[in-house]
Amino acid sequence: MAVSDPILSRDAVAGRDGVAGAGYAIEVRHLFKNFGQQVVLRDVSLAQRRGEVVCLIGASGCGKSTLLRCINGLEQPTSGTVLINGLDLASPKTNIDAVRSRVGMVFQSFNLFQHLSVLDNVSIALRHVRKLPRAQAEEIARKKLAQVGLTGKERSRPAQLSGGQQQRVAIARSLAMDPEIMLFDEATSALDPELVKGILAIMRELAESGMTMVVVTHEMRFAREVSDRVCFLDKGVIVEEGSPARIFDDPQSTRLRNFLAQVL
Amino acid sequence: MTGLNNLIRTFFDLEEMVNVFPTLITVGLRNTLVLAVFAMLFAVVFGLLLSLLLVSRNIAVRAPAFLYVDVFRGLPAILTIYLVGQGLPIAGIAPFGRSPYPYAVVAIGIIQAAYLGEIFRSGIQSLDRSQMLAARSVGMTHHQAMWLIIVPQAVRNVLPATMNQFIIIVKETSLVYLLGLFPLQRELFSIAQDHAANTGNLSSLVAAGIIYCIITVPLTHLVNYVDKRLREGPKLVAAETAEA
Numbered sequence: 001m002a003v004s005d006p007i008l009s010r011d012a013v014a015g016r017d018g019v020a021g022a023g024y025a026i027e028v029r030h031l032f033k034n035f036g037q038q039v040v041l042r043d044v045s046l047a048q049r050r051g052e053v054v055c056l057i058g059a060s061g062c063g064k065s066t067l068l069r070c071i072n073g074l075e076q077p078t079s080g081t082v083l084i085n086g087l088d089l090a091s092p093k094t095n096i097d098a099v100r101s102r103v104g105m106v107f108q109s110f111n112l113f114q115h116l117s118v119l120d121n122v123s124i125a126l127r128h129v130r131k132l133p134r135a136q137a138e139e140i141a142r143k144k145l146a147q148v149g150l151t152g153k154e155r156s157r158p159a160q161l162s163g164g165q166q167q168r169v170a171i172a173r174s175l176a177m178d179p180e181i182m183l184f185d186e187a188t189s190a191l192d193p194e195l196v197k198g199i200l201a202i203m204r205e206l207a208e209s210g211m212t213m214v215v216v217t218h219e220m221r222f223a224r225e226v227s228d229r230v231c232f233l234d235k236g237v238i239v240e241e242g243s244p245a246r247i248f249d250d251p252q253s254t255r256l257r258n259f260l261a262q263v264l
Numbered sequence: 265m266t267g268l269n270n271l272i273r274t275f276f277d278l279e280e281m282v283n284v285f286p287t288l289i290t291v292g293l294r295n296t297l298v299l300a301v302f303a304m305l306f307a308v309v310f311g312l313l314l315s316l317l318l319v320s321r322n323i324a325v326r327a328p329a330f331l332y333v334d335v336f337r338g339l340p341a342i343l344t345i346y347l348v349g350q351g352l353p354i355a356g357i358a359p360f361g362r363s364p365y366p367y368a369v370v371a372i373g374i375i376q377a378a379y380l381g382e383i384f385r386s387g388i389q390s391l392d393r394s395q396m397l398a399a400r401s402v403g404m405t406h407h408q409a410m411w412l413i414i415v416p417q418a419v420r421n422v423l424p425a426t427m428n429q430f431i432i433i434v435k436e437t438s439l440v441y442l443l444g445l446f447p448l449q450r451e452l453f454s455i456a457q458d459h460a461a462n463t464g465n466l467s468s469l470v471a472a473g474i475i476y477c478i479i480t481v482p483l484t485h486l487v488n489y490v491d492k493r494l495r496e497g498p499k500l501v502a503a504e505t506a507e508a
């Protein structure tokens with residue numbers, strides 16, 4: 001298991017700059033998000049401790065991706081507050097790019113940089129955001145690629161890899177930045193069934209190593225086994241949240257019962 | 265028979281062609297290529313900046329850029345070349361002194377920047393928004409994401425259209441004859457044109473035309489090849505992974 005890897009160990013995650021002392025890793029307060037007339041998120045609040053793994057479940061279009069993008073500031077809330085390690089993303093004093101460089105994001109469609117080799121995909125932010133010299137950045141990148149099982153593919157282009165391999169590169173790209181938080185937006189939804197397992201295993205390892213994670217997923221087994229807490233989102237509202245056991249074995253609302261009946 | 269002879273003598277008089285050929289090559293071809301390359305450089309740099317303005321989220325930045333593109337694509341090239349090449353020095357804006365040469369470069373560059381700006385803009389906007397999201401998610405600033413991720417991919421997308429524009433520039437350099445170039449500054453067309461005016465025979469123009477075609481036709485085929493290659497993906501690297 002990767003627990004022995006110092007970069008992923010809990011101490012390393014918790015002991016980094018800016019983290020100590022802050023109450024929650026992620027705090028979302030009364031978040032509203034509109035796209036034009038459409039209200040996509042409605043009074044969403046969420047508080048997540050460091051090391052906690054939260055799974056977001058809900059039907060397509062209920063606002064899961066939008067919520068994730070609000071959490072790392074890729075989307076601006078219409079109103080409400082998002083705090084990362086106690087830093088208000090909307091505050092002019094917050095360096096949003098610096099915050100984002102510590103919040104990894106993995107996308108459904110991988111979103112690798114198509115013009116760059118696998119190695120450059122993973123090392124480019126180290127070089128240009130962290131300002132590391134090339135050799136050092138590539139050394140870290142190689143380590144991260146090895147961690148996700150991609151040794152030997154450094155020179156390939158994304159287009160030459162399978163979906164599963166591309167998603168591994170994407171995860172390595174995020175991990176290379178030594179993130180405090182990882183956001184996964186349906187990381188396995190675009191993958192062939194036989195490739196899903198490998199990605200879920202990497203995510204599970206990360207969770208066990210103490211990474212703070214928000215995972216949007218349709219993999220209910222993963223949500224049940226790995227998450228500390230499950231949030232059920234419906235039409236932009238968190239309808240229910242609780243331990244996996246509570247959500248899956250004892251759903252309170254009809255909406256959640258209907259949703260579970262459809263996906264289980 | 266005299267009709268045909270007449271035709272051949274007017275357009276394909278070998279002696280006239282041979283007479284003008286050395287000047288066409290040593291002076292004309294050189295100047296055509298120098299003008300085209302510098303105008304292209306100017307247009308690429310300026311067009312790139314323009315395209316960044318064109319995709320700005322700020323309308324106050326975007327609007328002037330669109331106006332620029334509309335105007336310079338809307339004007340006949342000859343008019344712009346005249347206004348810039350003759351007009352600027354007359355108006356007292358003469359950073360390059362009296363030589364018409366740099367003004368010709370600037371004039372063509374200004375026109376072609378409008379075309380290239382628009383080509384680059386479509387190249388940028390054809391890129392999936394997800395590339396920008398991914399770049400920002402690893403902590404890049406908007407600026408870094410633009411220059412490290414978006415622009416390099418956009419350039420690949422627009423390489424064929426850009427090369428095409430270079431072919432157009434090579435031909436467009438012929439319009440600078442109206443700026444009154446010094447003898448050694450003349451490009452292919454003005455040399456051929458002068459020669460034709462002196463001799464009353466058009467064969468020198470045909471000779472110039474042949475040289476234009478020797479440059480532009482292979483370039484056109486190269487563009488088609490690059491276009492096809494970029495769409496089908498790199499072959500060499502594909503073979504490399506197949507081995508791995």
Ligand SMILES: Nc1ncnc2c1ncn2[C@@H]1O[C@H](COP(=O)(O)OP(=O)(O)OP(=O)(O)O)[C@@H](O)[C@H]1O
Pocket residue numbers: 035040058059060061062063064065066067
């Ligand atoms: N940039 C945008 N502009 C306009 N509308 C948007 C935008 N992004 C999302 N939406 C709308 O917001 C709603 C929620 O979208 P979101 O992608 O957050 O849903 P989701 O829960 O992630 O769905 P899925 O499971 O299909 O990924 C949808 O109705 C979508 O059409």
Ligand SMILES: [Mg+2]
Pocket residue numbers: 064065066185186
């Ligand atoms: Mg989504």
